Amino acid sequence: xxNPFSRYDLTGRTALVTGAGGLLGKQHVAALAEAGARxxxxxxxxxxxxxxxxxxxxxxxxxxxxxLEINVTSLDSVRAAHEQLASRGVTVDxxxxxxxxxxxxxxxxxxxxxxxxxxxxxxxxxxxxxVGLTGAMxxxxxxxxxxxxxxxxxxxxxxSDLGVIAPDQRLYRQPHVTREEEQPVKPVTYSVIKHxxxxxxxxxxxxxxxxxxxxxAISPGGVFNNQDPAFVERLTRLIPMGRMADVDEYxxxxxxxxxDASSYMTGQNLVMDGGRSVW
Numbered sequence: 001x002x003n004p005f006s007r008y009d010l011t012g013r014t015a016l017v018t019g020a021g022g023l024l025g026k027q028h029v030a031a032l033a034e035a036g037a038r039x040x041x042x043x044x045x046x047x048x049x050x051x052x053x054x055x056x057x058x059x060x061x062x063x064x065x066x067x068l069e070i071n072v073t074s075l076d077s078v079r080a081a082h083e084q085l086a087s088r089g090v091t092v093d094x095x096x097x098x099x100x101x102x103x104x105x106x107x108x109x110x111x112x113x114x115x116x117x118x119x120x121x122x123x124x125x126x127x128x129x130x131v132g133l134t135g136a137m138x139x140x141x142x143x144x145x146x147x148x149x150x151x152x153x154x155x156x157x158x159x160s161d162l163g164v165i166a167p168d169q170r171l172y173r174q175p176h177v178t179r180e181e182e183q184p185v186k187p188v189t190y191s192v193i194k195h196x197x198x199x200x201x202x203x204x205x206x207x208x209x210x211x212x213x214x215x216x217a218i219s220p221g222g223v224f225n226n227q228d229p230a231f232v233e234r235l236t237r238l239i240p241m242g243r244m245a246d247v248d249e250y251x252x253x254x255x256x257x258x259x260d261a262s263s264y265m266t267g268q269n270l271v272m273d274g275g276r277s278v279w
Contacts, residue, residue, distance in 0.1 A: 095156070224244040
């Protein structure tokens, strides 16, 4: 009998993860390395990329990892990264668009809070869209375009449960803030970017359907990372499973979506949110 897990095997394939030095970025790298892939660990600076490599090497010293600097907001930077890899004989088979800015929601009494839609700064909008959405488009354009030429490849866009549902702004309310305009909110950019990534996923899945490139998205729910206990309590009330995700709980899903185990799946968004979006 054949090994039932052989279709998850990524031995001989190279994956590139953007924003790989972040909380979930490191987990995506670990998941792909665990499945046998060589992983290009990319981030906006070489310091962050090398730190991501060092962190994984502590627990998986045999992992085949390549640190790489990419500014995903710059087409020139993305192209230069592609050329640098090509000069080393490295061909990217799997692209994980993970790079993003996740703005922290904090209070600022005495002024209209800048996270509120009416006061949201245009430069911040442009910066966050450039990283989280335009960056995914540029990386797909360069690396996904090469996959399409070769007739095989996988693109995985990291979306969010807030790409499926709207933010519940009650989660971020501060009891000591009395004026409504001073209450912090989850900024408009985060939800718009994650919805946009799901749209990009569907577009590219059909665009490259006859070129052997599969494109899917995953929408994770909130990951527990020692957040404020009051926030965690409020959030978990909205989740049928009654808890936030552990940081490593998305690894198997990434392995599934990036491997031949999902060979007949494209244009889809896999929601893993403990049931929050269905309640």
